[in-house]
Amino acid sequence: MPSTLPVGDPAPADGALPASAAEGSAERDLGVYLHVPFCRVRCGYCDFNTYTASEIRGVKQSDYAEQASAEVAFARGVLADAGLAAREASTVFFGGGTPTLLPAADLIRMLNAVRDAWGLAPGAEVTTEANPDSVTPESLAELAAAGFTRVSFGMQSAVPHVLATLERTHDPARIPLVVRWARDAGLQVSLDLIYGTPGESLDDWRRSLELALAQHPDHLSAYALIVEQGTKLARQISRGEVAQPDEELQADQYELADELLAAAGYGWYEVSNWATDAAHRSRHNLAYWTGQDWWGIGPGAHSHVGGVRWWNAKHPAAYAERLARGVSPAVGRETLDAETRHVEDVLLRSRIVDGLPIEVLDADARAAVAGLIADDLIEGRNAIAGRIVLTRRGRLLADAVVRRLLP
Incomplete structure (x- = not known):
């Protein structure tokens, strides 16, 4: 995989945290991130720790909920030993990958593991990312009934040729449909967009923004495309097959997004994120930006508790093997x-x-x-x-x- 883990000290096999991690914990929220590292296809621009079925050796997607739940139980023990078990989880976020490639029952099993380990704070925010072609009315209703409160759809663009360059597989005509299904299930809706894709004009970007705004999402993210080393897109650019993103055009696209979103009643609350009001900001992401505590579950996931940061083994097989031995899946750690x-x-x-x-x-x-x-x-x-x-x-x-x- 092109992404790499940072350099740090070896993580202890028992995951034990230093006493300093508990200092000031009463003033910090606890969030839980669950990484689901599976995708149907790998997009050419993506450098996340994800795997298609053909890339996984000796690992079955059907076993993943059990493995992630095992890490949740391990995490509870570590935090309890550090005197940090009393806090309920204020946010839970399923990211990937494509979490909704797994059956809704598997995601619910993982959420229940979090609920059993720490409990969910009143009004807890529980989000899953999803591709527009990876959900049904039934699956969204099932997730909502189990306690999920938000869904974040990877819309990226409304323009077919832009989606083709990004190697996204969904039909943009499906966006209104999945948003309606999520609304019918009682879920808040976020739409994620990418701007600056090679070949995307300012008018293309306006078209994507207009389709997104027509759905009246509660929250919208717009990220500039970054060409990461080691990705297929980076290789295509180096060979001259695809143009390098135009930074001046990206600036114009950002300004257009901010203008249209502000006119539609959305306020920015982070450089790349807007919401209809403060209540619909992503509290989980705000926890990252404001230095709260979170435990990252899954292969390659990162965690941060009280100034201690660590990261798990990247490959699902290595991750599963460490959990089967009863040791921490973390392979590196640093105290800031x-x-x-x-x-x-x-x-x-x-x-x-x-x-x-x-x-x-x-x-x-x-x-x-x-x-x-x-x-x-x-x-x-x-x-x-x-x-x-x-x-x-x-x-x-x-x-x-x-x-x-x-x-």
Whole structure:
């Protein structure tokens, strides 16, 4: 697989956490991410840890719910030993891969494992990602009845030639249908879009936005296509078969998205995410951006608890083998020092509409604030109130803003 795991220290076989992980835990939420690493086909741009049926050696998809549930039980023991078992899960997120390739009963089994291990907090947000061609009215109704509250459809585009370049298999005409099925089941709906695909014009992108907005989703994500090394798309570009994404066009596409979404009543709350109101923001993703605790279940999944971060064995067979032996599926770990935690806090909190408190910045960074206002990168009124909040231009240049805040 093209994606790689970070370099860190070996993870302990028993998964034990240092005492420092429990410090301040009462002020942090607990989220659970369940990675389902299976896809029907592998898209050419994707570098996620996913596998098609032909790529899996010695692993059956039908065994996966049991394996993931075993890690949930293992996680409960680790957190209990660290004095962190009292918190209920405030968010649960099934990602992939394509979680809804598995039978609804398997996803429900994994959710029940989380419920049995920690319980679900009142009003817990429970989301699954889904491809438009991987759900039925019955499967969505079954998930909703079991406690799922949201579904995030990988729409990506409404334009057939763009979907073909991305190697997405669904018919865009199916989008209204699956949204209606989800609504009928009582689920909140998010639509995920990608812009900047080679060959996608500004008019193509407008067409995708208009189809998405016509469905009145509660939440919408729009991500710029990034060409990752090792992917099929990267190889096609290197051979001259496909054009490199145009960064100036991507900027125009982002501005168009923000204009159309704002006119339709959506507010941005993270650089690539908009919602109809604060209640429909993705609380699970906000937990990542605000430094909460989460346990990542599954092959290649990452976790973070109290400044300790670790990652699991990537291949499903290696992951399953470690669980069968009763040892942690984690293969690497790092404990973040104060400087690293500060850098990550600035990097992530500066991307969200709630902003970054200026008081956490050092003197040099605080001195840069006036220049950032003058350059129309951060909002002056929020800076006066003590917070760094990006303007639209600042969102397009978010990395440059961060470099000026971390001198």
